[in-house]
Amino acid sequence: MVRELSAACCVSIDTVKPGVAAQAIEAGARIVNDVSCGRDPELYRVVARRGAELVIMHSRGRGEIAAPNTTYEDLVADVHAELGRAAQIAVQIGVPRGAVWLD
Numbered sequence: 001m002v003r004e005l006s007a008a009c010c011v012s013i014d015t016v017k018p019g020v021a022a023q024a025i026e027a028g029a030r031i032v033n034d035v036s037c038g039r040d041p042e043l044y045r046v047v048a049r050r051g052a053e054l055v056i057m058h059s060r061g062r063g064e065i066a067a068p069n070t071t072y073e074d075l076v077a078d079v080h081a082e083l084g085r086a087a088q089i090a091v092q093i094g095v096p097r098g099a100v101w102l103d
Helices: 001-009 020-028 041-049 075-093
Strands: 011-017 031-036 051-058 100-102
Touching: 001 041, 011 020, 020 075, 031 041, 041 051, 041 075, 051 075, 075 100
Parallel strands: 011 031, 031 051, 051 100
Antiparallel strands: none
């Protein structure tokens, strides 16, 4: 079913797990949405090796809504810096800069 959908539209997968990303790409997904902001660089290796695009979503911790995950010195600057670091790692690993999206 995913292959049928991927022929008609662009399919993405939200995950933090490299194995899930690999299977989804094999099934036809073309975009991996890293909902962890780069917690596991192996996810980026899978994306790079398989030629998918990467969306890096800003997040801290594992979803806990408590300090330090919710404490910012400068919200915009901190989020910008954290997303920038994750994007830099993805590009260094081999994801083409034009295939990296920030969320």
